[in-house]
Amino acid sequence: MTDQPISAVIDRTERAGSPALVLLFAACLVATAAAFSLLPKDEAASLVITILASLAVIGIFALFAYAVGFLQFAGQMARNDLTKLVCDSSPEGFIATDADGKILYANEAYLQLSGIRDVRALKPVERLFCGSPEVSEAIYRLAQAARESKRSAEELRLAPPLNGDGDVAWYRIRVRPLPFVNAKRVTLWSVTDVTKERERHENVFQELQHAIDFLDHAPAGFFSCDPSGAVSYMNATLANWLDYDLAQVGSGGLQLGDFVAGGGAALLACVSGAPGDVLTEQFDIDLKRRNGQSLPVRLLHRVAFGQGGTAGASRTLVLNRAPGEEPAEDLRAAEVRFARVFNATPMAIAIVDKSGRIRRSNAAFAKLMPDALKGTEAIARSIYAGVIEGGRAALEAAVVAAADSKTDIAPVDVGLRGEQERSARLFISAADEADGAGATIYALDTTELRTLQENFAQSQKMQAIGQLAGGVAHDFNNVLTAIIGYSDLLLANHRPTDPSFQDIMQIKQNANRAAGLVRQLLAFSRRQTLRPQVLQLGDVLSDLQMLMRRLVGEKITLDLRHGRDLWLVKADLNQFEQVIVNLVVNARDAMPSGGRIELRTRNISAKECSAFGEKVLVSSDYVAIEVEDNGHGIPADLKEKIFEPFFTTKEVGKGTGLGLAMVYGIVKQTGGYVFCDSAVGEGTTFRILLPRYVPVEGEEETKKETTKKSSADLTGHGTILLVEDEEAVRAFGARALTARGYTVIEAATGSEALEVAEENVGKIDLIISDVVMPEMDGPTMFGELRKRGVMAKVIFVSGYAEEAFAKNLPEGEDFGFLPKPFTLKQLIETVKGAIAPDA
Numbered sequence: 001m002t003d004q005p006i007s008a009v010i011d012r013t014e015r016a017g018s019p020a021l022v023l024l025f026a027a028c029l030v031a032t033a034a035a036f037s038l039l040p041k042d043e044a045a046s047l048v049i050t051i052l053a054s055l056a057v058i059g060i061f062a063l064f065a066y067a068v069g070f071l072q073f074a075g076q077m078a079r080n081d082l083t084k085l086v087c088d089s090s091p092e093g094f095i096a097t098d099a100d101g102k103i104l105y106a107n108e109a110y111l112q113l114s115g116i117r118d119v120r121a122l123k124p125v126e127r128l129f130c131g132s133p134e135v136s137e138a139i140y141r142l143a144q145a146a147r148e149s150k151r152s153a154e155e156l157r158l159a160p161p162l163n164g165d166g167d168v169a170w171y172r173i174r175v176r177p178l179p180f181v182n183a184k185r186v187t188l189w190s191v192t193d194v195t196k197e198r199e200r201h202e203n204v205f206q207e208l209q210h211a212i213d214f215l216d217h218a219p220a221g222f223f224s225c226d227p228s229g230a231v232s233y234m235n236a237t238l239a240n241w242l243d244y245d246l247a248q249v250g251s252g253g254l255q256l257g258d259f260v261a262g263g264g265a266a267l268l269a270c271v272s273g274a275p276g277d278v279l280t281e282q283f284d285i286d287l288k289r290r291n292g293q294s295l296p297v298r299l300l301h302r303v304a305f306g307q308g309g310t311a312g313a314s315r316t317l318v319l320n321r322a323p324g325e326e327p328a329e330d331l332r333a334a335e336v337r338f339a340r341v342f343n344a345t346p347m348a349i350a351i352v353d354k355s356g357r358i359r360r361s362n363a364a365f366a367k368l369m370p371d372a373l374k375g376t377e378a379i380a381r382s383i384y385a386g387v388i389e390g391g392r393a394a395l396e397a398a399v400v401a402a403a404d405s406k407t408d409i410a411p412v413d414v415g416l417r418g419e420q421e422r423s424a425r426l427f428i429s430a431a432d433e434a435d436g437a438g439a440t441i442y443a444l445d446t447t448e449l450r451t452l453q454e455n456f457a458q459s460q461k462m463q464a465i466g467q468l469a470g471g472v473a474h475d476f477n478n479v480l481t482a483i484i485g486y487s488d489l490l491l492a493n494h495r496p497t498d499p500s501f502q503d504i505m506q507i508k509q510n511a512n513r514a515a516g517l518v519r520q521l522l523a524f525s526r527r528q529t530l531r532p533q534v535l536q537l538g539d540v541l542s543d544l545q546m547l548m549r550r551l552v553g554e555k556i557t558l559d560l561r562h563g564r565d566l567w568l569v570k571a572d573l574n575q576f577e578q579v580i581v582n583l584v585v586n587a588r589d590a591m592p593s594g595g596r597i598e599l600r601t602r603n604i605s606a607k608e609c610s611a612f613g614e615k616v617l618v619s620s621d622y623v624a625i626e627v628e629d630n631g632h633g634i635p636a637d638l639k640e641k642i643f644e645p646f647f648t649t650k651e652v653g654k655g656t657g658l659g660l661a662m663v664y665g666i667v668k669q670t671g672g673y674v675f676c677d678s679a680v681g682e683g684t685t686f687r688i689l690l691p692r693y694v695p696v697e698g699e700e701e702t703k704k705e706t707t708k709k710s711s712a713d714l715t716g717h718g719t720i721l722l723v724e725d726e727e728a729v730r731a732f733g734a735r736a737l738t739a740r741g742y743t744v745i746e747a748a749t750g751s752e753a754l755e756v757a758e759e760n761v762g763k764i765d766l767i768i769s770d771v772v773m774p775e776m777d778g779p780t781m782f783g784e785l786r787k788r789g790v791m792a793k794v795i796f797v798s799g800y801a802e803e804a805f806a807k808n809l810p811e812g813e814d815f816g817f818l819p820k821p822f823t824l825k826q827l828i829e830t831v832k833g834a835i836a837p838d839a
Contacts, residue, residue, distance in 0.1 A: 087107045093110030094188065095125065095189045097124055099184060101124055114128055124189075138173075155170060170194045170197075173190070220319055222317055227311045259287050267367075272305075275306060275307050279305075282298065282300055285363060297320060299316055299317070299319075301314055348368040348443035354399065371416075407430070428440070481820050482729050484824075487508040535569050537625060545560055548581065560598075561600045578666070579662075580599075600628070601623065625690070629683050631683055714828045715740045719742070719760070720767070750777065754785065766834055767785070767794045782813070
């Protein structure tokens with residue numbers, strides 16, 4: 001005997017029944033044939049025996065066939081009984097219908113759910129469930145699925161229930177097609193009462209709501225945040241303290257730094273542990289209400305750490321320490337006040353032991369030196385982990401001295417570890433702790449101060465060099481004026497065929513070349529003469545494009561890209577062109593084997609200025625001109641010196657070192673900025689920012705200067721007072737003017753000029769005066785002459801810009817200007833135009 005289920009035995013019998021019939025029939029045939037071979041020769045007896053044997057065989061076969069059929073029928077009945085037993089005993093209500101909706105089967109559970117006792121009154125599911133539109137819609141969807149031979153399920157609420165027990169009941173109804181029975185489609189419906197399950201879920205939800213309500217309105221605050229600082233939960237108590245809307249929490253709308261004052265967020269972020277650790281740290285800090293007011297609190301901050309030491313979400317309890325929130329406890333209140341002050345102070349403070357291990361630190365310290373608090377395996381939470389090697393030795397000595405109770409320890413300047421270059425000044429004093437002597441370290445971030453000091457030192461150096469350059473240029477201009485002037489006098493007395501004529505021309509040409517160098521010096525010192533006008537830089541660069549392409553040659557590609565709707569600027573056209581040409585030539589020299597130069601223009605709004613990272617840049621609207629090359633680049637140690645005069649990396653004879661100094665001076669004198677970004681082997685970008693020009697309503701447009709045709713007759717008459725402290729220049733001017741018919745009165749200083757003017761009251765027609773003179777400068781002399789009633793026209797002569805001294809003149813006064821060095825022709829034409837403007 002086996003322990004197999006009866007259904008399995010029945011199935012095996014059914015499968016073996018048909019082959020047994022075939023074997024039995026074959027055996028009967030074989031037995032009959034054997035019987036015939038043994039029959040006697042008597043025909044009558046043989047016939048009788050044959051008939052009887054055949055009937056016996058047929059009887060046996062029929063009997064066995066009946067037995068096999070009975071077993072198959074019994075097996076089918078056993079299966080049907082087993083299926084019916086399963087369905088009848090199921091707690092789910094089952095009902096089977098055909099394609100016409102006729103009920104083929106319904107179990108006892110369905111009868112109980114429907115509340116029907118008479119089988120003749122049994123209804124299908126479509127008619128049993130009716131009521132509200134929601135129920136009808138769900139039943140319609142199920143019926144549609146049944147017609148399409150699809151599976152479907154719905155949960156519906158029925159009031160009152162089918163059995164009339166209670167007010168409301170929930171039912172889960174499923175429908176699925178069955179294999180075709182007698183070539184007909186059959187659908188099986190199941191109906192389950194899930195009211196208790198629903199009630200259990202609702203009870204759990206209510207309990208959860210109660211727990212959330214208890215936590216939300218607890219007398220202490222609570223929040224949770226992830227390692228990035230995003231707050232995922234905050235209870236209503238804390239939200240009420242901070243005046244925040246709970247809708248902002250959990251939707252990415254609130255960060256830890258939004259309500260933790262000062263460096264408290266950095267202090268919380270520094271909690272670190274090993275994999276599997278669950279740490280709870282206590283912090284007394286200030287939170288920040290939405291209106292900006294502070295809230296003193298104590299945090300119990302718990303963090304669990306996973307694999308690799310990764311921090312999980314925090315569970316942080318917040319205790320309100322504001323006055324009046326709890327009974328007064330003098331000692332505890334003092335402790336809380338100290339903790340608040342300790343963590344709220346903007347000065348970074350840390351208490352360390354003699355080996356430099358940090359025992360306690362505040363929020364500002366965590367923000368300044370996070371590497372010291374995170375530490376490493378070798379030096380965990382050590383002050384030395386936060387500083388670079390260069391300042392560690394001095395810091396170690398200071399900490400040891402403080403631990404030995406020494407006083408008057410000198411501050412230590414150190415560099416801080418991190419992605420950016422930062423520095424700090426550390427003040428160290430002795431600290432007596434319960435677990436041993438140590439040191440208290442007060443740290444000030446000196447990064448910005450150090451940068452300002454470096455910039456200020458560089459600015460002072462550039463200013464000193466500029467003053468020196470301006471002074472040299474002024475004196476040299478006087479020399480060049482005399483050289484050029486006397487060269488013109490000599491050329492006027494020599495014909496071109498004279499052998500000396502070419503020599504004199506060489507003298508004048510070299511003097512003019514020296515005058516160009518002087519202009520570059522004046523450009524650097526920002527004292528050269530500028531004639532600003534309103535410019536559209538796109539048009540200016542387009543006009544320069546052909547010249548620049550010729551300068552760079554065929555091996556270098558020059559691209560010009562204009563920004564849209566460029567703003568206007570106000571600058572000297574000639575000087576601006578000189579700036580661009582100089583930068584393009586420098587870029588060409590940086591690519592001896594060829595390359596690419598790209599000129600770009602664009603508008604820079606005040607909001608975009610911070611993106612440049614230049615602290616000296618004042619936020620305003622600018623027009624940017626960028627000159628970029630892909631040459632060899634500028635080393636970092638040389639980049640700070642490139643704008644200094646006479647500094648050059650070119651070979652002797654290939655550069656004066658004044659090109660970039662001139663660029664710097666012209667841009668600065670125009671009110672703009674010039675910056676350089678370069679990487680060795682990658683290229684260099686010079687970026688010029690010129691201030692946007694916005695015309696003021698009612699402002700008169702600057703009239704373009706028209707070139708007057710020089711008069712053929714440069715002679716004239718009138719009395720001229722020539723004031724010049726440089727004897728050679730004064731002598732040249734007096735000789736040149738006297739030769740043209742003018743009466744010249746000379747004066748070497750401003751004081752002497754006043755005396756001469758008093759002696760010749762009403763006789764002087766024109767005053768030509770230098771600006772920079774000993775005893776009394778030109779503008780001062782001009783004011784004194786006007787006070788004394790001398791109203792003659794004045795022409796100032798200077799190597800400096802006109803704007804440099806115009807501000808020192810009385811308002812509304814008109815005067816002429818002649819820049820040094822000047823030629824004989826320029827002097828005569830200026831005097832002619834001042835005395836006889838209509839000539």
